[in-house]
Amino acid sequence: MRGHVFVGVALLWAASAHAAVYTKQVGRNKEEIIAKISSDINKVDHTIEVTKELIKRSSDAYYLADLYFRLAELYVEKSRYVFGRMIEQQPEGERTLSSEKSLEVQLNKKLAIETYDKILSDFPEYDKNDQVRFFKAHEFRELGEWDTMLKELQTLIEKFPSSDWAIEARLIIGDYHFDKGEIEQAEQFYDGILKLPESHLHDMARYKIGWIRINQEKFKESLALFESAVTSSAKKKRGAVGDAKSLDVKREAIIAMVWPFSEVRKAGQASEYFRKLASSKTLYVQVLKRLANRYFIKTDYVNAALLYREIVRYSADVDQNIEFIQRVYDSVRNMSAKNPRRYSNAAEDVDAIVKTLARFENHLKFANEDKGQLEQDMEVRARDLATKLHVDAQQKKDDQSAIVAADAYKKYLSIFNNAKEKKTMQVNRSEALYQGNKFLDAGLQYELIAKDVPEGNERRDMVYNAILSFHKAISDDNDYRIKHPTKPGILSKLELLRAREGLKQLGAYYVKNWPQSDKAPNVKFNIARMYYQQGEYERAAELFEVFVKQYPNHKDTATAGNLALDALHKLDKYDEMAKLAQSFVSNAQITDSKFKNEAARLAEAARKRKVEFTVLETSEGEFSSKMLAEWEKNKGTQEGEEYLYTAFVKYKTEGNIAGVFDFGGRIIGAYPESKKLVDVFATMGNFAVRAADFERAAFLYEEFQKRFPQEKAANDVMTSAANIRYYLGDYEAAAKDYRIVRSTAPAQQKMAANEKLMEIYRDVADWEGLARVAQTALQDNERWAGAAAYLGVAYAGAGKDELAQKELTRAARLAANTAFDKVAVGRGLFTFGRLLQKRYDEVQFKGAASAEQVLGLKLQLLQQIEQAYVGAINSGQGEWAIASLHEAARLYKDFAAFLAGAPVPDGMSAADRKQYQDALQQQSQPYQQKAQETLTACSKKAEQLNVFTAYASACLSGGAQSVADSPKRKRGEVAGDEAYQAELTQLRQELVKRPENVDVLRQLARRAMQVGDYHLAKLTLSKAIEIDPRNAAVQNLLGVAAWQLGDVQEAYAAFDQGNKRRLAEATLNLAALYNEFGYTRQAKQLMQGVSGTAPDTSAPEYHPNVAKMLQELSGS
């Protein structure tokens, strides 16, 4: 290796002695040259003579040394000319002179040396002595006296260490040793240069040391030194003195870098690295070429190919590039088969082949024969590279490589347009593009092939492949857009259009030519879809419709059907949509039931929408008549129903009661089985309630339940109907409704219905009915205290005392959990006491003999009754507590009288008799007192609890009943005339619009009271109270209605509310109520606060008892 290095360096030093003296002339006439040199020699000779003469005449001149220096140089110059002439006179090819011939040359050199010596000895202070010494040494060098040269140069270095000539001297000495392989000595002198300030020879020194480092295999340092030589700021490029030609050190250095670079750096870095360092493209290419060659020789094909590619990219030398392309190809071929990226540059390589070939073929200097041959060779190589990569991509399923392969094919096809394998390459490209998910390009490529191939199966397949590719491109784009709605799609708008149009046009061609192909259905479906996607809905609808007809059981039938309907929907063609959907439903060939169900739903929706559109387009004034007209046109059809129902819904939304009842009634009449009746009945019912038209509401609710018993709301709706009937006093109908609820509702609702039924029968004193319901309720829940109590009450009411006692005893043992139970049990205990009291009353003295026994029995019963009444009092039910207290007082009083009237034993003397009777009187006294105390307690309790019952009244009046309790009033025939009905209708219309309007509700109730319909009034007022519970006028009217219906306790609560809000009518009504039930003090107290003119007591705001009370007061 070392030898090799020196050969390389020696080449640089071709500028050796001879070359330094003279360079042989080329291209001129030899004689002319010799004549010219001879003329030059004469001129130099003349100048020498002139100079000598001048020296003679200037012995004292200060420039004498310069004249000598000039003379020496003239000798040197002459020696060169003489040498040159001799060389020219030599036979052709000879470059050396014989010793006798070179004598003249040497003589002149010696004269020069002598002259230099004279200067040095005579003019030691001469400022150019460093140069003189250098030149002198140089002449020794040319004379081949190396040792003397070295000695002279060494002296120069010692005497003038920093002189430029000393630097040159160091380089020459260094080179001398370098050439002799004396590296250490050489490096010593090169280092000497580098130690001095930067000079024109520093780069050269670096360059030289760089080579030394290569020799030492220190590549990293070598590279650094070369790089330093290339990048240093020194601009001079000249070589050392004596070089025959100017040596560009930087250029040489960059070329020299190739070796160490390949040892310490990666090939991949070369491009960037040398591009920065190279001063020209040519130099850059030259360096890379050397580097690539080096890798190639080293069989490092990966890196060699890498660099050759780079060279081809930059080089314009066609010849050279042909070679390098071959090298690239060879490198790829020679690469390891295991290298996964072996063909990864196929596209670039094919591109290089194509471009180089194109240049070659367009170059005039190459023969056509060569061009043809080269094209043939290159076609094989390009095809090989592209195909190999494609196969590789297929085997590895590498999509990216497939794209590169497709690119390589594209490059191939760009030049080998007439190649035998063109079609194969086109197909390959299509497949590669498809594999690389470049579906649009694949489609376009397939399309091109299809155009080129003749009609037949091959064209069919190519057309289909194109269609498939376009479809995939569109589908991928669509998926992407769905996933990334804010980003642009994979395809640009133009690309998307191209794909869609491609699919449509090729699809049409395909269907036309191969309608029986198994792929035709898919093609047809996708053509239709394209029209749909492009917004051509009419065409899309037509094609999808035909598709469904042609392929009723294709996998895409449902989608096609839905898209056809959607297309019509987008066109607002609801009539056509409904008909088409219906045709799908009716098509027996379609077996997809899910699709058919959906079509049925859409048909209905379309009909509905069509109707809605008619509504939108109809002016307000014509609406009703238009809807009826449309219904007439479509009578008996679902569409007709839609018209009625739409109008119904519109009126419902607007709160138009007349409209709702008009169209609702028509729907009920014309479509009795319609599912819409659920809404119709419920809505009409609700509207009736809003309008306080309760009877109609109850009827509608009942109808709802009757027609739709399975509806979720059926029981609730029926319960509402029953409640309305109950509040309206139509107990029979209410009971019927509750019974229906009871038969169908879940447990809790069933129990509530039973409670209501028991309350109805209890209030109307229908003991038989009450017993039946209670028994039924107990069958469901035998531990129901309320039911047991009412069963006992019913038996008692019916005179079945024994049964009654049994049930009431049972009820007393059961837990009363609800308010209903507590009322029932309270009443039951009282009833139980009353039953016992009946037996008690029957026990009477029958004579003195049995008196004691009778008394004992009576006393025993007294205690049992007491126990029952205490139970009733403790039940917390005011009404039954007061009743029990009253009856207890009566019981005590009765027992006192019974005791006092006990028979006197026979045979007693008058005195004894008197004493006996006094004793009896004394014994009865505590019961008398107890009776009085109980009555007082009753009175106080009644006042405390404000209980308004006959018992309370009796307690307050000292025991005698002045007010009778009466069962609930049933609603009689409503007495209102037509005017009344009309007024009600008008008020109801207002209520539909403003159902929360309390004033209208009050007006309606007041009007009902005027005709004696207190049930309607009370229900209406209850609704008003729900809206505004603080409305005194409404409270007062409610009190009057309640009192009229026997709900006295409720009346009191309402009057009390009105009175508290200082409503005079309420105060008077409350006073009358107090007065009626014996609360005289409270009545008087209230009346004291009443002043002003006499009220019109005939007004509905006053209960008739007010007039009675005022009359009494005025009378008193």
Added chain:
Amino acid sequence: MKRNLLCFFLVVAAHGCSSLSYTIDRDLLSEITLENKLSLFDAENDVSIAVDEKEQIQRQIQGVKQDIADAEAQIAEAESDAARASAKSDAKGEAVASAAQDVYDYKISYLEAYIAFLRKKLAAQEGLILVAYAKYELAKAKLVKKNNVRGASDIEEADFEAQVDSYVEKARAEQESLAEEEKEVEAVKKEWLTRREQLQSQSGGGVGSPWAEDSALWGSQ
């Protein structure tokens, strides 16, 4: 009362308000608050819609013209198909191609009838635009009267209402006439579709099928 400038802002249509006898100067509306002017927006919108519809008909006409050109291309393709079939002595293919030429002739007849209809519809649309303008002027008249705008005392709403009625009457008559004509066009279309269906059966589902309606776009390249 004079023609107002709003026409220029509302629509591009040149004639618009110029044909109306009764119009309200827009200046009279300047004193009316925006809130009160809201009632005008619907009427303005109706004018825009009517003009849009006119443009839509114009676009339809252009589309149908293109359809005619496409149908002519289909005929050329059918001729080429017939020639090829004849060269191959394919009698059935030749018959199908010949029938296809007839079907596309029918299609062109239909499309030409349709274009004629659309042109009449375009003319009739002018009448609807005038109705919209008349209603717009009526809305303005009502507004200035309701707001008792100075200078509006001599405006009679009845004049504007009569103007609307007059244009509505004319437009209605034109629309009824159009509806009749549309039926005739539909009949021509039906004829074409019937023959197309026959052709489809004759060809075995390819030529004459709605899918292959535009097959010449690629096939003739």
